[in-house]
Amino acid sequence: MFQDLNINTICALATPQGSGAIAVVRISGKDAIPIVSSIFKSKKGIKLEEAKGYSLLYGDIIKDGQLLDEVLVSLYRSPASYTGEDCVEISCHGSSYITSQIVMLLLENGAKLAEPGEFTKRAFMNGKMDLAQAESVADLIASETSSAHRVAMQQMKGGFSNELKSMRESLVDIVALMELELDFSEEDVEFADRSRLRSLLSDVIAHNEKLISSFSLGNAIKNGVPVAIVGATNTGKSTLLNAILGEERAIVSSIHGTTRDSIEDTINLNGILFRFIDTAGIRSTGETIEMIGIERTYSKIKQASVVIMMLDATRPEYFDDSIINLSKRIDNSTQNVVVLLNKIDAIDSDESLAVEENGVALKRHKYSKDELLKMVDDVVKEAGLSPIATIPISAKSNLGLETLRDVLVDSQKELAYSANRTLVTNLRHWEALKDANNALYRVEDGLNTSIPTDLVAQDIREALYHLGSIVGEVSTDEILGNIFGRFCIGK
Numbered sequence: 001m002f003q004d005l006n007i008n009t010i011c012a013l014a015t016p017q018g019s020g021a022i023a024v025v026r027i028s029g030k031d032a033i034p035i036v037s038s039i040f041k042s043k044k045g046i047k048l049e050e051a052k053g054y055s056l057l058y059g060d061i062i063k064d065g066q067l068l069d070e071v072l073v074s075l076y077r078s079p080a081s082y083t084g085e086d087c088v089e090i091s092c093h094g095s096s097y098i099t100s101q102i103v104m105l106l107l108e109n110g111a112k113l114a115e116p117g118e119f120t121k122r123a124f125m126n127g128k129m130d131l132a133q134a135e136s137v138a139d140l141i142a143s144e145t146s147s148a149h150r151v152a153m154q155q156m157k158g159g160f161s162n163e164l165k166s167m168r169e170s171l172v173d174i175v176a177l178m179e180l181e182l183d184f185s186e187e188d189v190e191f192a193d194r195s196r197l198r199s200l201l202s203d204v205i206a207h208n209e210k211l212i213s214s215f216s217l218g219n220a221i222k223n224g225v226p227v228a229i230v231g232a233t234n235t236g237k238s239t240l241l242n243a244i245l246g247e248e249r250a251i252v253s254s255i256h257g258t259t260r261d262s263i264e265d266t267i268n269l270n271g272i273l274f275r276f277i278d279t280a281g282i283r284s285t286g287e288t289i290e291m292i293g294i295e296r297t298y299s300k301i302k303q304a305s306v307v308i309m310m311l312d313a314t315r316p317e318y319f320d321d322s323i324i325n326l327s328k329r330i331d332n333s334t335q336n337v338v339v340l341l342n343k344i345d346a347i348d349s350d351e352s353l354a355v356e357e358n359g360v361a362l363k364r365h366k367y368s369k370d371e372l373l374k375m376v377d378d379v380v381k382e383a384g385l386s387p388i389a390t391i392p393i394s395a396k397s398n399l400g401l402e403t404l405r406d407v408l409v410d411s412q413k414e415l416a417y418s419a420n421r422t423l424v425t426n427l428r429h430w431e432a433l434k435d436a437n438n439a440l441y442r443v444e445d446g447l448n449t450s451i452p453t454d455l456v457a458q459d460i461r462e463a464l465y466h467l468g469s470i471v472g473e474v475s476t477d478e479i480l481g482n483i484f485g486r487f488c489i490g491k
Contacts, residue, residue: 008029008111008112009027009028009029009030009031009032009035009110009112010027010028010029010111010112010113010114010115010118010119010122011025011026011035011103011106011111011112011114012025012026012103012113012114012118012119012489012490013025013026013099013103013489013490014026014089014490014491015094015490017096018094018096019094019095020094021093021094022091022092022093022094023092023093023094023095023098023099024089024090024091025089025090025092025099025102025103025106026087026088026089026090026114026119026490027087027088027089027090027106027111028081028082028083028085028086028088028114028119028122029085029086029111030085030086031110031111032085032086032087032088032111033048033049033075033088034049035106035109035110035111036048036073036088036090036106037049038109039061039062039063039105039106039109040057040059040060040061040062040071040073040090041059041060041062042057042058042059042073043058043059043060044057044058044059048073048075048088051075052075052077053075053076053077053080053081054075054076054080055074055075056072056074056075057072057073057075058070058071058072058073059071059073061090061092061102061105063101063105068098068101068102068105069092069093069095069098069102070093071090071092072090072091073088073089073090073091074088074089074091075087075088076088076089079126079128082119082123082128083119083122083123083128084122084123084126084127084128085126090102114489114490115484115485115489116484116485116486116487116488116489117138117483117484117485117486117487117488118484119490119491120134120137120138120484120487121134121480121484124472124480129156130158130161130471130473131470131471131472131480132155132160132164132429132470132471133155133156133157133158133161134472134483134484135155135426135428135483136152136153136155136156136160137156137487137491138486138487138491139151139152139155139222139425139426140152140153140156141488141491144266144268144273145221145268145271145272145273146271147221147271147272147273147415148221148222148273151218151423151425152425154421154422155422155425159422160422160424161471163207163211163422164467164470164471165471166207167204167207167208167467168464168467168468170200170203170204171204171460171464171467172464173200174197174201174443174460175457175460175461175464178453178456178457178460179457194447197447198447201440201443201444201447202444204440205437205440205441208433208436208437208440209437211422211424211433212424212430212433212434212437214421214422214423214424215423215424215425215430216305217414217415217423218424218425219425219427220305220412220415221272221273221415221423221425222425223273223275224266224273224274224275225272225273225275225305225306225408225415226275226277226300226303226304226305226306227274227275227276227277227304227305227306227307227308227408228277228279228300228301228303228304228306228307228308229241229277229278229279229310230279230300230301230307230308230309230310230326231309231310231311231312231322231326232310232312232318232321232322234312235310235311235312235322235342236310236312236342236343236395236396237278237279237310238263238278239395239396240278240308240340240342240393240395241263241265241276241278243395243396243398243401244267244276244401244404244405245265245267245276263277263278264276264277264278269405269408269409270409272409272412272415274306274408274412277300279300279301301326301329301330302329304335305336305412306335306336306337306338306408306411307326307330307335307336307337307338308338308340308404309322309323309337309338309339309340309387310340310342311323311339311340311341311342311376312342312343313341313342313343313344313346313347313369313372313392314343314346314347316367316372316375319375319376319379320379323339323376323379323380323385324379324382327383327384327385330385332384332385336388336411337385337386337387337388338387338388338389338390338391338404338407338411339376339380339385339387339389339390339391340390340391340392340393340400340404341372341373341376341390341393342393342394342395343394343395343396344369344372344393344394344399344400345394345396345397345399346394347367347368347369347372369392372392373390373392376390377390388407388411389403389407391403391404391407428470428483429470432466432467432469432470433466433467433470435466436462436466436467437463439459439460439462439463440459440460440463442456442459443456443459443460443463446459
């Protein structure tokens with residue numbers, strides 16, 4: 001079913017492209033040692049073929065009889081290597097010219113350029129790790145926070161795989177007893193105690209559903225907690241995004257409807273990755289493109305774990321419409337809401353009292369900060385919202401932003417604590433667990449009714465199939481290609 005990975009010896013640059021102090025070129029396969037030996041000369045005259053595994057040799061890379069670079073060569077003999085094959089790593093100076101020349105020499109002497117993820121794919125194919133562990137390698141490389149790092153390490157060490165193994169063993173026990181009954185069906189013998197099987201199955205379902213429900217946390221740790229910044233036009237949403245990120249990420253303008261589409265970027269706050277989403281301002285409009293942007297805003301609200309509701313302190317007459325309209329699109333039971341009263345630094349200025357709308361000069365009543373906060377609190381309660389905080393800020397002058405950061409981090413404490421337990425972070429795994437759960441519920445129904453034993457056993461085998469697909473016990477070349485194709489070259 002799978003291609004023979006031992007046909008070719010592969011090589012690739014294992015460190016990032018570009019210049020640096022040190023670079024590493026990796027080689028793996030049955031001819032790795034002789035290929036490197038053909039271009040490497042040890043300073044002490046030690047032949048690479050005769051060196052022991054886990055040896056480190058200092059010497060020269062020779063090209064056309066001339067010294068190319070002085071390097072360190074690390075030798076790993078099969079099966080005690082990352083890939084399970086003979087492996088060699090050449091640590092050279094980090095010049096783009098040197099690394100490209102070394103790779104070219106390896107190719108000229110019989111190596112093949114590695115495909116993305118091919119080293120890890122060989123580790124999987126040679127039994128050094130299962131598929132779930134292999135995928136966690138990519139997560140580890142991509143981790144941007146301490147929480148994401150801990151989750152990836154826990155999975156790479158086999159924590160998730162061990163839990164799947166435990167569930168599969170329980171299901172194998174159940175199906176074995178049932179199939180034994182089928183062998184003696186003519187004698188009408190029942191080997192399996194149905195009450196015990198129901199109890200065992202119940203434990204497996206509970207365990208499986210715990211893993212399924214962990215996906216929301218795992219996904220937030222891996223990809224960032226989605227935070228939607230929403231509100232009417234010109235409330236300062238884009239200014240807030242720029243202030244939080246510390247760069248001019250979004251265009252800021254006094255013209256209503258400037259932001260037509262959502263803009264996303266991430267930032268690490270106290271070891272937690274937040275994915276901020278600046279959305280199009282919400283208002284009544286007949287402009288087609290702006291209407292599409294507003295519909296996307298509503299979609300982003302549904303996807304967010306935290307919703308930041310922006311209000312303009314200089315326009316209190318819009319508090320009611322903004323809060324009540326947005327409250328209809330927020331699920332207060334599953335989403336954290338933070339209300340920001342922006343432009344608070346302008347309420348003490350007479351400029352906030354004189355405005356012009358549609359060419360008509362208006363004069364507003366002057367409210368104090370406490371009065372504005374009381375107005376917001378009253379409307380929020382009327383709308384049935386329970387925000388975790390209401391914060392007066394000035395996005396333009398960074399007033400109150402530190403408080404906002406503290407509130408956001410505090411709202412995600414569960415992420416920091418959960419990073420040390422098994423979490424599902426991969427969409428493929430989550431879908432397989434859900435498919436397995438559907439099969440398990442059919443098994444449960446079968447045990448509680450008079451469904452024939454062979455049909456119940458078939459549903460158990462289907463659940464085993466889906467669980468097995470996670471760790472790679474059931475797989476195809478196409479699946480592996482999709483998974484490892486997302487890796488970087490050299491890993």
